[in-house]
Amino acid sequence: MLKTNMRFYLLLLVFTVSSWIVAAQNTGQIKGTVTNSLSNEPIGFATITVEGTSNGATTDEQGRYTITGLKPGFYNLRLRYIGFKPKTIFEVQVTPSKVAIVDIQLEEEKTKLKEVTVESSPFVRMPESPVSLQTLGVAEIQRNPGGNRDISKAIQSLPGVASGPGFRNDIIIRGGAPNENRFYLDGVEVPIINHFATQGSSGGPVGIINVDAIREVDFYSGAFPAARGNALSSVLEFKQKDARTDKAAFRAILSATDVSLLGEGPINDKVTYLFSARRSYLQFLFSALNLPFLPTFNGFQAKVKYKIDQKNELSFIGLGAIDEFRLNTGLNTSLDPNVNPDVKNADDSLAVQERRFILGFLPINTQWNYTNGLVYKHYQKNGYHTFVLSRNMLNNRAFKYLNNDEKLGLTLDYLSQESENKFRYEHNLRVNSWKFNYGLNMETVRFTSNTFRIDRKIGSPGETDTLRFATKVNVFRYGLFGQATRSFFNEKLTVSAGLRLDGNDYSESMRNPFNQFSPRLSASWNFANNFNLNASTGIFYQLPAFTSFGYRDASGQLVNQLNNLKYIQATHYVAGIEYFSKKSFKSTLEVFYKDYQNYPFLIREQIALANLGSDFGVIGNDAVTSTAAGRSYGIEYLAQQKLSRGFYGILAYTWVRSEFQNARGEFIPSAWDSRHLLSLTAGKIFPKGWEVGVRARYAGGLPTTPFDVATSSLRTFWDANGRALPDYTRLNSTRAGDFTQIDIRIDKKWAFKKWAFNVYVDVQNLLNAQVRQQDNITVVRDANSNPVVDPNDPSRYLTTTIPNSAGNRLPSIGIVIDF
Numbered sequence: 048m049l050k051t052n053m054r055f056y057l058l059l060l061v062f063t064v065s066s067w068i069v070a071a072q073n074t075g076q077i078k079g080t081v082t083n084s085l086s087n088e089p090i091g092f093a094t095i096t097v098e099g100t101s102n103g104a105t106t107d108e109q110g111r112y113t114i115t116g117l118k119p120g121f122y123n124l125r126l127r128y129i130g131f132k133p134k135t136i137f138e139v140q141v142t143p144s145k146v147a148i149v150d151i152q153l154e155e156e157k158t159k160l161k162e163v164t165v166e167s168s169p170f171v172r173m174p175e176s177p178v179s180l181q182t183l184g185v186a187e188i189q190r191n192p193g194g195n196r197d198i199s200k201a202i203q204s205l206p207g208v209a210s211g212p213g214f215r216n217d218i219i220i221r222g223g224a225p226n227e228n229r230f231y232l233d234g235v236e237v238p239i240i241n242h243f244a245t246q247g248s249s250g251g252p253v254g255i256i257n258v259d260a261i262r263e264v265d266f267y268s269g270a271f272p273a274a275r276g277n278a279l280s281s282v283l284e285f286k287q288k289d290a291r292t293d294k295a296a297f298r299a300i301l302s303a304t305d306v307s308l309l310g311e312g313p314i315n316d317k318v319t320y321l322f323s324a325r326r327s328y329l330q331f332l333f334s335a336l337n338l339p340f341l342p343t344f345n346g347f348q349a350k351v352k353y354k355i356d357q358k359n360e361l362s363f364i365g366l367g368a369i370d371e372f373r374l375n376t377g378l379n380t381s382l383d384p385n386v387n388p389d390v391k392n393a394d395d396s397l398a399v400q401e402r403r404f405i406l407g408f409l410p411i412n413t414q415w416n417y418t419n420g421l422v423y424k425h426y427q428k429n430g431y432h433t434f435v436l437s438r439n440m441l442n443n444r445a446f447k448y449l450n451n452d453e454k455l456g457l458t459l460d461y462l463s464q465e466s467e468n469k470f471r472y473e474h475n476l477r478v479n480s481w482k483f484n485y486g487l488n489m490e491t492v493r494f495t496s497n498t499f500r501i502d503r504k505i506g507s508p509g510e511t512d513t514l515r516f517a518t519k520v521n522v523f524r525y526g527l528f529g530q531a532t533r534s535f536f537n538e539k540l541t542v543s544a545g546l547r548l549d550g551n552d553y554s555e556s557m558r559n560p561f562n563q564f565s566p567r568l569s570a571s572w573n574f575a576n577n578f579n580l581n582a583s584t585g586i587f588y589q590l591p592a593f594t595s596f597g598y599r600d601a602s603g604q605l606v607n608q609l610n611n612l613k614y615i616q617a618t619h620y621v622a623g624i625e626y627f628s629k630k631s632f633k634s635t636l637e638v639f640y641k642d643y644q645n646y647p648f649l650i651r652e653q654i655a656l657a658n659l660g661s662d663f664g665v666i667g668n669d670a671v672t673s674t675a676a677g678r679s680y681g682i683e684y685l686a687q688q689k690l691s692r693g694f695y696g697i698l699a700y701t702w703v704r705s706e707f708q709n710a711r712g713e714f715i716p717s718a719w720d721s722r723h724l725l726s727l728t729a730g731k732i733f734p735k736g737w738e739v740g741v742r743a744r745y746a747g748g749l750p751t752t753p754f755d756v757a758t759s760s761l762r763t764f765w766d767a768n769g770r771a772l773p774d775y776t777r778l779n780s781t782r783a784g785d786f787t788q789i790d791i792r793i794d795k796k797w798a799f800k801k802w803a804f805n806v807y808v809d810v811q812n813l814l815n816a817q818v819r820q821q822d823n824i825t826v827v828r829d830a831n832s833n834p835v836v837d838p839n840d841p842s843r844y845l846t847t848t849i850p851n852s853a854g855n856r857l858p859s860i861g862i863v864i865d866f
Contacts, residue, residue: 073143073800078113081106081126084152085477087357087426093128093153098630099692117141119798121186121690121732123631124149132156135170137631137689138186142803144865145296150289155477156538170633170689171265174482174532175543177571177581178621178637179269181205181685185288187695188258190730192742193790193811195302195859197254198264198285199241203744204728206637206683206699207268209721210744212786212818212853216241217250219719220268221639222679222705223280224657225249226592226666227617231275232256232285233350235364235420235437236469240283242344242370243414246443246463247592247667248659255346255368257323259298259309262288269621269639270569270583273528273545274473274484279589279617279643287350287364290319302861304329305344317355323348330373337378337389339405345369358426364437367417374411376451378402383830400849403832404825408769410447410459416440430476433486440466443665449766458767461665463496465593484545485529492522492551494593498668501767511763518597520605524551524590525560530567539573549588549614553596556613556673563588563614577629581637582622588614591647591656592667606670613673616644623683631689638682646675646707652775653710658718677707677717696729709778716779722747736796746786750779751821759824760843765834771824784819788812788854805863815856822848 077097081090089110096103097114100122104112124136131153141147171182183201194200199216202208209219217225226248230237241251265284267275275282295312307325314320323346330341349365380403381387382396390396420437443463449455473486497517530545545567550560557563567585574580591612600606623637647656648671655675659666681703688696701724706714723745730740755774758764764772790811797804827835827845837843 075117075141075143076115077147079149081110081151084154086428096125098123142798143800144803174541175272176270178583178623181266183264185261192740192792196258199254204697204726206685206701215250220280222703222719227280229278230283233287233364234422237418239416246665247594257348260287262286269619273530273547276547277589290321299864303859318353321350339375339402341373341375343371360424362422364420370414372412410445412445415442433473435471437469458501460499466493482532488526490524494597495519516599518599520597522551522553541571543569554612556611579625584620586618594667610672613645618642631691634686636684640680643677645673647671648675654775655707657707679705693732699726716750738794740792742790744788748783748785751781753777754824760846786818787816803865807861809859811857817852817854820851820853823851
């Protein structure tokens with residue numbers, strides 16, 4: 048480890064010295080088109096200024112503009128035009144190697160010229176979602192300290208978003224489970240955004256989406272628009288940039304974990320392309336570090352846009368991944384120093400025990416998934432129609448041999464596929480001071496699985512039960528939605544009301560869409576200059592995981608269909624106050640309450656499914672009833688400074704409580720009850736292309752469930768599972784240690800006439816802080832790694848504990864080349 052760190056620091060020193068040798072004094076340009084967001088018609092004679100400079104431009108009759116003479120760096124653009132709301136575009140990067148293309152859409156405002164104009168916020172605000180909405184630009188994601196250019200890690204700087212010491216990207220919002228989030232890429236729903244995804248949930252260790260293809264991300268933690276259904280905790284809208292129209296351009300990235308290439312450019316005058324491909328080489332690094340698992344991932348992303356004419360455009364959106372997770376079974380796991388030269392002291396012995404423990408229960412896993420979609424937009428004078436046709440598919444295979452020996456037979460063999468064909472129509476319309484959005488969606492779902500697993504028998508923990516079934520389920524889903532928004536009193540008060548109806552043909556309760564009657568109401572009152580009072584409430588519904596749809600018992604019955612599986616319901620109440628400056632600062636304070644009903648309750652474990660989802664594998668593939676209830680509530684504070692005079696920062700604090708019912712109907716802390724979340728991210732851009740960012744985080748320890756040692760020590764149970772069984776009668780009765788971490792990122796950029804070069808060093812957990820987790824239970828093994836039978840009870844193994852902590856310093860270096 049010392050040699051590895053020395054290499055990073057030596058490379059950093061080399062680039063530091065070279066920065067004084069190489070200099071480039073070329074200037075760059077920004078150009079683009081300004082259009083009406085509703086009609087897509089060009090806006091002529093709009094004024095564009097560049098903050099902090101005397102540069103600017105005015106659009107011509109075709110809405111086109113060009114700003115020249117800008118030194119390399121980041122700039123904020125401010126747009127004004129009579130009859131339209133002012134707009135600020137933050138952090139446009141300028142380099143001499145290629146023109147920065149920034150196309151901008153402005154929204155009409157109906158305030159009469161003779162009336163007093165209300166000062167508007169430079170931050171993105173949606174009248175349908177005046178609360179619980181944050182927007183991150185691409186530069187904020189790319190530079191996020193400790194994020195390693197991963198979008199899922201970048202949003203952990205925002206209020207309400209939990210983070211922890213592990214290396215997974217589980218998105219836990221306001222005390223909700225990781226499976227309560229929905230994702231859209233340019234309007235196409237994308238079920239999976241992480242490699243090695245947990246089926247039935249949303250987490251995984253590495254994001255699939257390439258941040259370099261993204262323009263911005265809208266993050267809703269409440270007040271979801273009516274057009275976005277099937278979510279309980281959050282909706283993330285990933286908006287890709289349009290490809291360049293002037294020439295081909297490429298970005299290549301070589302980091303400590305993977306290599307990627309992004310390309311964009313015109314095919315002809317009307318068609319542009321954008322593509323990205325990435326491949327990891329983590330398996331080589333993990334093998335060199337003697338880790339027990341060897342992951343490999345491949346990611347792909349594409350966008351092709353055909354601008355038919357000023358009123359019509361068609362886009363193809365693609366995203367996919369191929370992931371392989373193998374076990375490093377060649378490791379020497381003997382504790383005998385004469386057999387294993389790596390065992391020199393007690394710490395070495397503990398490390399070998401940890402590897403052996405992980406190898407004992409972790410299955411081999413392979414996955415592939417894709418989402419492809421077509422988005423057609425037709426603009427009219429006062430609105431536009433959107434048609435979205437998409438297909439997504441997941442193939443998930445996991446298997447495990449007893450003691451990782453094929454001769455001893457399988458304890459797990461799982462193969463599953465989920466496929467969805469979706470259609471959605473939306474119409475955005477403006478009539479005088481009213482804004483309308485309405486539409487419908489239809490979807491066909493196909494879920495198949497072949498399941499074989501050896502597990503404990505219900506009611507007889509000393510005996511095993513072999514579960515073997517094959518299933519195929521087809522489901523038809525349908526929905527209607529509409530939303531109306533209007534401003535009053537010279538736009539000082541804005542009110543929005545929406546409604547969704549959703550249904551499907553899986554079970555009787557879900558067939559009637561009026562059982563999923565989903566109203567929502569929000570309001571925003573500009574009661575003083577730069578101050579808004581905001582509120583929102585709504586009833587939201589989400590389908591249980593498809594794994595629950597396909598579960599069958601020994602007789603072949605769809606158990607959860609017989610149990611009349613229901614949509615999960617969450618009622619939200621949110622209120623807050625917002626302050627914004629005229630330029631680049633805002634501060635918000637919000638309180639929230641979420642009431643859950645009809646949550647799936649696992650019959651075997653006697654717990655709510657909301658407590659699962661933060662581990663690899665599959666969740667929901669069990670018999671459930673829609674009977675669990677829960678609640679989460681808290682308060683959030685945010686202070687955000689967008690880039691101004693070279694400085695930026697985000698301070699976010701959340702106090703949250705998350706509780707779900709146990710088997711006795713009592714509300715107890717859920718697995719996501721972190722209570723306190725604090726994040727401070729700040730950075731500074733210096734002359735000569737230097738940039739430094741730091742992020743400090745704190746999170747309260749999450750609840751844990753003690754193990755059932757008596758059952759876990761049974762030979763039949765341990766041979767089938769390889770890990771201890773939680774004692775769910777003591778669900779979440781203990782806690783892990785509090786989490787603290789400091790991350791740092793340093794960038795150095797060089798700008799040349801034909802190309803640009805960026806080197807970054809990103810260090811997660813700079814101080815190598817350790818977080819005490821729940822100790823693992825494992826069996827005692829002899830010098831040959833065989834389990835030791837309890838001499839006093841031949842039906843059991845002897846057990847021992849392995850101290851368990853999380854948190855390691857993870858330095859990474861990357862090279863970014865634009866050409």
